[in-house]
Every structure is written in C-alpha cells, then in structure tokens.
Amino acid sequence: MDKFFLTISLILSFLALICLYRAIFGPTVVDRVIGVGVVGTKTLIILLLIGFLYKRMDMFVDISLVYAILNFISVLIFSKYFVRKGVL
Amino acid sequence: MSLLMVSNIIVMVFISVGVLFLAAGTIGFLRFPDFYSRMHATGKCDTLGIFLSCTGIALYTLQDGLSLANIQVSLKIMFIAVFWSLGGPTATHALLKSAFKAGILPWTKDGKSVIEWPPK
Numbered sequence: 001m002d003k004f005f006l007t008i009s010l011i012l013s014f015l016a017l018i019c020l021y022r023a024i025f026g027p028t029v030v031d032r033v034i035g036v037g038v039v040g041t042k043t044l045i046i047l048l049l050i051g052f053l054y055k056r057m058d059m060f061v062d063i064s065l066v067y068a069i070l071n072f073i074s075v076l077i078f079s080k081y082f083v084r085k086g087v088l
Numbered sequence: 089m090s091l092l093m094v095s096n097i098i099v100m101v102f103i104s105v106g107v108l109f110l111a112a113g114t115i116g117f118l119r120f121p122d123f124y125s126r127m128h129a130t131g132k133c134d135t136l137g138i139f140l141s142c143t144g145i146a147l148y149t150l151q152d153g154l155s156l157a158n159i160q161v162s163l164k165i166m167f168i169a170v171f172w173s174l175g176g177p178t179a180t181h182a183l184l185k186s187a188f189k190a191g192i193l194p195w196t197k198d199g200k201s202v203i204e205w206p207p208k
Contacts, residue, residue, distance in 0.1 A: 022126075030187045041134045
C-alpha cells in the first residue's frame with residue numbers, strides 16, 4: 001500500500017508542476033491566481049499521503065487542514081484586492 | 089479474499105478516481121482558451137477530486153482499528169473534504185465575479201463579444 005501512495009504522490013507532484021506553467025506564463029493576473037490555487041489543492045492531498053508514508057497522520061492532517069483554510073482565504077483576498085479595473 | 093483486501097481495493101478505487109478527476113481538471117486548465125472556461129474546468133474537478141481522495145484516505149485511516157485517535161483523525165480528514173466542497177466553489181465564484189467586474193470578456197470563436205460591457 002505504501003508503493004501505491006508513493007505513486008499517487010508522484011503523479012500529483014507532476015500535475016502540480018505542469019499547473020505551474022499557467023501560474024508563471026498566464027496571460028492575466030486572474031490566471032496566475034487560479035494557478036496558485038490549483039497547485040494548493042493538489043498539495044493538500046500530497047500532504048495527507050506523506051502523512052501515511054511517515055506514519056505520522058495525526059500531525060500531517062493538521063498541516064493539511066491549515067493549508068486548506070489558508071488557500072481558501074488567500075484566493076478570496078486576491079479576488080477582493082488585486083483584481084480591480086485597470087489592473088488587468 | 090479477506091476483509092482487509094476488500095477494504096484496500098475500495099480505498100484504491102476512491103483515491104484513483106479522485107486523482108483521475110484532478111488530472112482532468114489540470115488538462116482543462118492548461119488547454120482551454122479563456123479564463124472563464126479554465127475556471128469551469130478547475131472549479132468543479134478539483135472539488136470532486138478532493139472529496140473522493142479525502143474519503144479514500146479517511147477509510148484507510150480507520151483500517152488500523154477503531155480507536156479514539158483514529159476516529160478523530162478520520163473525522164478531521166472528512167472535515168477537510170466538507171470544508172473544501174463548501175469553500176472551493178465560493179472562492180471560484182468570488183474570483184470570477186471580480187474578474188467580470190474588472191472587464192474581462194468571455195472568449196468567442198469569431199472574436200465578437202457576446203454582450204456590451206461595460207454598460208454605458
């Protein structure tokens with residue numbers, strides 16, 4: 001089962017890496033914001049799987065929870081303050 | 089076929105389908121021509137992918153025995169899933185609304201805009 005979790009983590013890391021293309025070269029600011037958000041959601045699952053690999057699930061689940069809340073709040077704050085008329 | 093093997097297969101199916109949805113969302117995010125259609129791809133696929141993956145991981149946590157610590161960790165993982173299925177669409181909606189107010193028009197094939205924006 002460890003091998004399965006390691007494979008899934010590697011697939012998710014690769015997906016996060018190719019999402020970073022849109023976060024760097026995105027045509028508008030909004031593309032960059034949503035690119036960072038997508039990388040964050042994949043990192044959330046990777047953190048839970050790393051918790052199984054290190055056998056410390058009770059610690060890593062808290063880190064993942066904080067990561068989810070921070071990701072949500074950061075997208076809201078970006079949408080409120082960075083995306084205005086004339087910025088794009 | 090023991091009970092543990094059946095449970096392992098259920099966990100594997102949940103996590104694999106979740107990762108499949110995440111991969112589909114990523115492909116749509118890279119390939120679609122417009123900001124709005126990219127959000128359409130990621131906003132839904134990420135929500136379902138995270139929900140399915142977290143369900144699989146919570147089921148696997150319960151395999152070590154039904155102790156109080158395991159149930160607590162499993163409930164926390166399900167809280168992440170429920171929180172993200174409420175928060176992800178909310179964040180998508182807020183970002184999309186502010187982008188529409190900022191004046192990005194939806195993509196069309198012939199380049200003509202669908203609506204008059206900004207309104208005079």
